[in-house]
Amino acid sequence: MDKYPFLKEAGSPFKDRDVTKMSDLTKKWDGQVIKGPALIGVPLSKSSISHSGASFAPGTIRQALGSTSAYSAELGGHVISDLLYDLGDIDIHVTDIVKSHEQIYHTMSELLTDHPDWVPLILGGDNSISYSTIKAIAQLKGTTAVFQFDAHHDVRNTEDGGPTNGTPFRRLLDEDIIEGQNLIQLGIREFSNSLSYEEYAKKHNVDIHTMGMIREKGLVPTIKDVLDTVKRRTDSIFISVDMDVLDQSHAPGCPAIGPGGLYTDELLQAVRYIAQDPRVAGIEIVEVDPTLDFRDMTSRAAAHVMLHALKGIKLARQLDLRQI
Template sequence: MTFFDFGETIDKNTEFVFFGIPWDFLSSLKVVDSARAPQKIREISENLALTTEMGIEIPKLKVVDLGNISIEPVNIEKNIIEIVNFVKSIYNKKKEVIPIVVGGDHFCTFPVIKAIGDSFDNKSEFGVLIFDAHLDLYENYDKGKYSHATVSHRIFDLDYISKNNFLIVGTRDIDVPELDVAKNEHITHLNAYLLHDVGIDAFGDKIIDFFKKSNTKSIYLSIDIDVLDPSIAPGTGYAIPGGFSYRELWKILRKLTKNLSIVGFDLVEVSPNLDLPNNMTSNLAAKLIIELISFISKSK
């Protein structure tokens, strides 16, 4: 039994729908194997105890695991359509469910956000929050316009995404062309060091205030595992120092879910082949996902 397999079909009681996107072709690094992460994280969760840190019994959370989306790694356009259709098929079964996605490289986030954003009748209520060491704002990178390093740019290009409902948090490895895009488009990003300058509470408030200011009520959250410090999450392609601790991110997420409505989230860029032999990064990922599910469940 894993954290995520308490049922395999969506019914009227389902609150969360878990699925994997085993796709890492659009990573710019050859050494990663994040396509393996969805399965690895499920396996790891089998060995973890079945209560959350706040004492919630995990089997009582209504999470259905739909398995992995079928992916043809090099067939980019087909995969985008496949992922968008997969998410839409979930909403066709039940509109009020929260998709939980495990990648894959960070590009997997784009089609998921497109599907979720497109499903909103009132698109002005929808916003995107990204936790990442990087801006991922290149116009083109590596294989072209679709890359894990262009994903934020592609999300920003969506009609209903603007500087008012799009925020990147935890950055600390930014290239000059990306900074130019951020400046020209007035895209807000909160650098990782700021958390230590102002403290966790004030940092969390900054995120909440950003979305409240524009009246953005429904937030999709994307977590690149490299937002965490590589000392606790070494199993990822870019090991950038100065990231958040597990507890810092946990506290930020707990606060966010009390103040904003989360309509879906993903966790990407875990690379099992770069992890330590005790699988500490996949372990952390499994833990983080279930804690976040319990926060969202509690806030509903």
């Protein structure tokens, strides 16, 4: 095609030779040993108690992530040192939610067993996937602390609707997969929960931080105080980000939007701070519904959550290298 230098593939975006996008550094996984962060999608949304197109979110988040520059001014370099592998999506059963949860758990467990140095970057999916992802992490990585960014406790009973996106943390607590004192809930919002579920969480010693408490103290200072204590009694850390923790003006593409939530920059700073801990064993993004979104605002915010997690992980590794 040298004869036609101005003819290009249909839909090809503008390419600036001096800009490296995340898509330039992301590669389809070829089965080799995974060390460090790598992407995996979990496109489940049938278990949502309200309308949800969260099954489309892994695709829109990947697209938003791929179109973003890989350069971090604060790092003075790319947010990843080499390549970011993408393992693809976990197959979801067409109709059976319980079977879907089992497939998610077994896939995560087998991958983590075969690749113990993998740090999964999980693109959900609704919040019900947290039961399976955290179960796999906790059973392989030891006592696990979960930093749950969420407007809701997600400890609904399973009698009224089975295993839904409102039940994952009740299931994890009831089955003793995690301990209540090691579940740190950040961003619990007013008029979004019930007395019964708050009492359940308190009975299990869940560490609850409401939006009112966070507004008074600050999000990162809250995490700093908690992290020092949690690190002494756990082996690994998992970050679970339900995007409805954000104020509705920052995340319109969530099934359960509401006012009075976190601002995007607060969430990004918090995730980056936690991700600097070398024992972070994974991070998940859930509850993005592209069918409700405006100009992919929520998918873009989710992509930046992952970028800031990668930034925190790289900062931790740079510090380790300086100490050698």
